[in-house]
Amino acid sequence: MNHGRWKLYTFLGLGFAFLYIPVLLLIVYSFNESRLVTVWSGFSTKWYAELMQNQQLLDAAWLSVRIAATNACFAVVLGTLAANALVRHGKFRGRTGFQLLLTAPLVMPEVITGLSLLLLFVTMEKTIGWPDGRGFTTITIAHITFSMAYVAVVVRSRLSQMDRSLEEAAMDLGARPLRVYMSITLPLIAPALLSGWLLAFTLSLDDLVISTFVAGPGSTTLPMVVYSSVRMGVSPQINALASIVVLIVSVAVIVAGLSMRQRPATKSSA
Amino acid sequence: MANPEQRKLEPWQDPKAAPYVRIDHVTKQFGDVYAVDDVSLDIFQGEFFSLLGSSGCGKSTLLRMLAGLERPTKGRIYIDGADVTDIPAYSRPVNMMFQSYALFPHMTVEQNVEFGLKQDRMPRKERAERVGEMLGLLQISELRKRKPDQLSGGQRQRVALARTLAKHPKLLLLDEPLGALDKRLRESAQFELVNLQERLGITFVTVTHDQEEAMTMSTRIAVMNAGQILQVDTPTAIYEYPEYRFVADFIGLVNLFDGRVAETQDDQVLVETNLGRRLHMRCSHPHAVGTPVTVAIRPEKLQICQTYHENGVNQVKGVVEDIAYLGDVSIYRVRVSPEMLVEMTLTNIQPRTEQALTWGQEVAMEWSPTSGVVLTE
Amino acid sequence: MLLKKTHLRDRHLSRVLNIGTPYLWLGLFFLLPFAIVLHISMAETALAQPPYTSLMNWVGDGVLQIRLNLQNFVSVFTDELYLAALLNSLWIALVCTIACLLIGYPMAYAIATSPERQRVILLMLIILPFWTSFLIRVYAWIGILKPNGLLNNFLMWLGLIHEPLTILHTQTAIYIGVVYSYLPFMILPLFANLTRLDFSLLEAAADLGCRPFKAFLKVTLPLSLPGIVAGSMLVFIPVVGEFVIPDLLGGPDSLMIGKQLWTEFFGNKDWPLAAALAICLLGLLVVPFVLMQRLESRIGGDEL
Numbered sequence: 001m002n003h004g005r006w007k008l009y010t011f012l013g014l015g016f017a018f019l020y021i022p023v024l025l026l027i028v029y030s031f032n033e034s035r036l037v038t039v040w041s042g043f044s045t046k047w048y049a050e051l052m053q054n055q056q057l058l059d060a061a062w063l064s065v066r067i068a069a070t071n072a073c074f075a076v077v078l079g080t081l082a083a084n085a086l087v088r089h090g091k092f093r094g095r096t097g098f099q100l101l102l103t104a105p106l107v108m109p110e111v112i113t114g115l116s117l118l119l120l121f122v123t124m125e126k127t128i129g130w131p132d133g134r135g136f137t138t139i140t141i142a143h144i145t146f147s148m149a150y151v152a153v154v155v156r157s158r159l160s161q162m163d164r165s166l167e168e169a170a171m172d173l174g175a176r177p178l179r180v181y182m183s184i185t186l187p188l189i190a191p192a193l194l195s196g197w198l199l200a201f202t203l204s205l206d207d208l209v210i211s212t213f214v215a216g217p218g219s220t221t222l223p224m225v226v227y228s229s230v231r232m233g234v235s236p237q238i239n240a241l242a243s244i245v246v247l248i249v250s251v252a253v254i255v256a257g258l259s260m261r262q263r264p265a266t267k268s269s270a
Numbered sequence: 271m272a273n274p275e276q277r278k279l280e281p282w283q284d285p286k287a288a289p290y291v292r293i294d295h296v297t298k299q300f301g302d303v304y305a306v307d308d309v310s311l312d313i314f315q316g317e318f319f320s321l322l323g324s325s326g327c328g329k330s331t332l333l334r335m336l337a338g339l340e341r342p343t344k345g346r347i348y349i350d351g352a353d354v355t356d357i358p359a360y361s362r363p364v365n366m367m368f369q370s371y372a373l374f375p376h377m378t379v380e381q382n383v384e385f386g387l388k389q390d391r392m393p394r395k396e397r398a399e400r401v402g403e404m405l406g407l408l409q410i411s412e413l414r415k416r417k418p419d420q421l422s423g424g425q426r427q428r429v430a431l432a433r434t435l436a437k438h439p440k441l442l443l444l445d446e447p448l449g450a451l452d453k454r455l456r457e458s459a460q461f462e463l464v465n466l467q468e469r470l471g472i473t474f475v476t477v478t479h480d481q482e483e484a485m486t487m488s489t490r491i492a493v494m495n496a497g498q499i500l501q502v503d504t505p506t507a508i509y510e511y512p513e514y515r516f517v518a519d520f521i522g523l524v525n526l527f528d529g530r531v532a533e534t535q536d537d538q539v540l541v542e543t544n545l546g547r548r549l550h551m552r553c554s555h556p557h558a559v560g561t562p563v564t565v566a567i568r569p570e571k572l573q574i575c576q577t578y579h580e581n582g583v584n585q586v587k588g589v590v591e592d593i594a595y596l597g598d599v600s601i602y603r604v605r606v607s608p609e610m611l612v613e614m615t616l617t618n619i620q621p622r623t624e625q626a627l628t629w630g631q632e633v634a635m636e637w638s639p640t641s642g643v644v645l646t647e
Numbered sequence: 648m649l650l651k652k653t654h655l656r657d658r659h660l661s662r663v664l665n666i667g668t669p670y671l672w673l674g675l676f677f678l679l680p681f682a683i684v685l686h687i688s689m690a691e692t693a694l695a696q697p698p699y700t701s702l703m704n705w706v707g708d709g710v711l712q713i714r715l716n717l718q719n720f721v722s723v724f725t726d727e728l729y730l731a732a733l734l735n736s737l738w739i740a741l742v743c744t745i746a747c748l749l750i751g752y753p754m755a756y757a758i759a760t761s762p763e764r765q766r767v768i769l770l771m772l773i774i775l776p777f778w779t780s781f782l783i784r785v786y787a788w789i790g791i792l793k794p795n796g797l798l799n800n801f802l803m804w805l806g807l808i809h810e811p812l813t814i815l816h817t818q819t820a821i822y823i824g825v826v827y828s829y830l831p832f833m834i835l836p837l838f839a840n841l842t843r844l845d846f847s848l849l850e851a852a853a854d855l856g857c858r859p860f861k862a863f864l865k866v867t868l869p870l871s872l873p874g875i876v877a878g879s880m881l882v883f884i885p886v887v888g889e890f891v892i893p894d895l896l897g898g899p900d901s902l903m904i905g906k907q908l909w910t911e912f913f914g915n916k917d918w919p920l921a922a923a924l925a926i927c928l929l930g931l932l933v934v935p936f937v938l939m940q941r942l943e944s945r946i947g948g949d950e951l
Contacts, residue, residue, distance in 0.1 A: 109888020
């Protein structure tokens with residue numbers, strides 16, 4: 001390895017340190033005995049125990065998980081349909097608009113998405129009487145709207161790497177298009193569907209801004225509880241919660257990463 | 271050719287024979303590009319037919335249109351008398367072997383072979399029998415539980431063949447069937463494919479860019495260039511009697527002498543060439559005096575001239591510039607004029623060190639009037 | 648010809664399903680809301696539920712009265728508070744995009760050129776924080792940057808400083824938080840671009856006598872431009888409207904438009920003004936967004 005690579009790797013190491021040290025510190029201090037988060041006074045798991053007693057937080061977590069799971073299922077379906085449209089239907093009319101609509105949620109500032117969705121729900125309630133009040137349904141719809149865009153990105157890249165001739169071969173052997181999709185395409189893009197699902201799940205679990213806009217009085221999600229507690233200052237309970245979240249997410253990322261590593265059905269050189 | 275028995279074997283010469291596949295003025299456009307340009311072609315039952323051409327000549331597109339994977343922009347396609355132009359791939363009595371083999375990576379060999387039968391809702395028992403039969407036919411029974419990524423290139427090719435043959439198609443399409451195999455495997459696979467085809471009596475249409483492959487396996491070859499079919503004929507006829515300069519040049523080595531018709535008598539022509547001497551060739555088509563023509567002569571038809579005359583018929587003289595030693599034969603490139611090299615192939619009867627010709631040596635060559643063709647295009 | 652009909656019907660059904668469903672969803676829940684925001688931005692606040700007036704009123708005799716109130720837009724562009732917030736948001740987004748690029752490019756390059764086996768792990772390490780809760784990662788910095796936080800304790804322990812630095816609740820804290828949170832968004836597209844780069848080009852350049860740094864400037868950098876633009880837009884556009892980071896790490900002097908919008912909406916209950924701010928922010932971001940989209944459709948063609 002030459003001189004230049006060492007410099008590059010050192011820089012990479014520093015970059016990773018920047019990305020990881022704050023989170024690691026967070027986890028370390030979740031085992032701190034003292035209430036003062038930043039002063040170490042001994043090992044303890046009491047904050048985890050206290051966390052498990054915090055009914056408000058547990059309720060919020062349960063609501064968030066339910067929303068995240070529902071959202072992930074819908075987002076995978078819609079995102080996969082959108083990916084099919086982009087990869088399999090070539091240059092349909094309105095393709096540019098379609099792509100625009102699908103990319104915009106990825107970068108749109110959350111305050112705009114949140115505000116606009118809330119105003120939509122308010123207007124809809126006034127004119128057609130649905131959704132009746134705000135809560136689970138409105139938050140889930142809002143989350144699906146941006147999650148599906150992420151799923152579409154993941155599925156699209158897998159789909160476009162797939163060897164087209166596999167589908168053609170199935171069709172040639174007598175399978176009708178729907179059958180081809182079900183027995184050939186879906187099994188081959190399944191890893192992307194799994195990582196799409198996990199991504200949608202964590203995105204939803206993580207969302208604060210949009211949820212705050214479209215949530216109703218009775219529906220407080222986990223990030224909303226965390227946020228209101230964080231605004232009051234640092235709290236060891238939140239550190240404990242953060243550690244658990246980091247653990248769960250790490251497992252999810254590793255699962256998703258491993259499943260995507262499966263040998264892809266790549267394009268032949270034909 | 272007049273032998274009645276032979277005629278029976280060659281349905282394309284029988285004006286009354288009905289073609290199994292009829293391609294009728296088919297054109298395929300992709301945007302502004304004509305991938306296939308007004309092609310008409312008849313293929314008969316039991317043929318091993320090859321579409322030969324370099325990449326991008328439209329041969330694969332033509333094959334895909336037969337499979338139903340592309341729809342012609344213009345023209346019709348008939349299979350066994352029925353118009354199938356608008357029938358999608360999954361309803362055609364045709365199966366195709368893909369160049370990449372397109373084996374389903376998430377299914378075992380057995381499941382791959384079974385896939386087409388399942389689509390036809392064949393009963394389970396019959397299905398198992400048919401799969402067994404196919405695996406046996408291609409001698410891959412012991413691989414039945416493997417996944418495609420656990421197979422070698424040759425084994426994959428067999429699985430792909432078994433899968434396409436499982437439905438007992440009347441017409442099998444093969445896209446570069448041997449393209450993914452290494453050279454040694456390819457030669458044995460060629461013979462196997464032909465044997466299989468003769469045994470099953472299925473009509474095969476293959477696409478290939480490998481002229482040797484096409485020559486070895488086919489009953490007839492269609493040479494394609496730029497979306498058009500130039501010549502359709504038996505391998506012998508394509509090689510010995512090419513109708514176009516492109517065909518002569520594409521298949522094997524050839525010496526091309528440009529010139530003008532100087533004299534015609536019966537089925538013979540005298541061609542005045544830019545070598546400054548006349549060539550005397552047999553020619554089945556009459557040509558008017560003055561017509562620009564090209565005389566095509568294969569290198570192996572040249573011989574070393576024993577008695578060279580300054581004005582001898584079909585004789586040229588030059589200096590050996592390059593020798594390509596190929597083992598069985600050697601190709602000599604002889605400079606006959608500042609602009610022209612002539613290639614001559616000689617069988618290496620003697621070991622190399624004892625051969626008569628060497629670099630820089632002057633050599634005279636000749637050929638017989640019946641050993642080449644006169645081309646106008 | 649029955650077959651032809653079913654074939655066409657299948658194809659049609661697939662189009663309707665694949666294109667129509669997501670289109671409909673996004674049209675209803677993403678596009679339509681903007682029209683409503685525009686609509687409400689021209690209303691007036693009212694003590695009502697919802698707290699704004701209706702634009703259209705029937706005033707009898709079949710006369711429909713439409714009142715468009717542009718006062719909200721006037722205040723956005725004349726009130727120094729909003730103008731300052733808008734400009735400061737753009738400034739912060741710009742500074743942070745450049746910082747992310749300077750840190751992210753070498754990292755993406757190092758990962759893209761690392762051996763295959765390591766690359767997967769390194770990439771996973773980049774993706775991991777991208778998936779980890781945004782809120783939690785911002786929260787982590789509060790504990791570090793506080794006056795009696797970990798950074799100050801550490802620096803004082805080293806003896807480098809004797810009094811705690813004030814970082815939390817300043818613009819510096821926002822810079823740190825934004826770069827930290829958005830770095831993966833820069834690295835991922837850059838990495839995707841750089842792995843597709845044919846490194847034999849660099850070998851060819853070296854072979855032709857080009858020094859490594861010059862080869863980088865002449866070959867790698869121009870070819871990775873699409874990745875740079877994509878990454879920059881993925882950082883710049885959302886940062887302009889960022890709320891959580893300025894709210895948790897910023898101070899009273901570091902105004903940002905996203906936070907202002909939040910305050911108008913939740914604090915002052917002025918929905919029409921918040922809507923007007925959203926429309927202005929949106930108008931501001933349309934240009935970079937369209938730019939990004941253009942570029943993507945030009946280079947993304949190979950994915951089709």
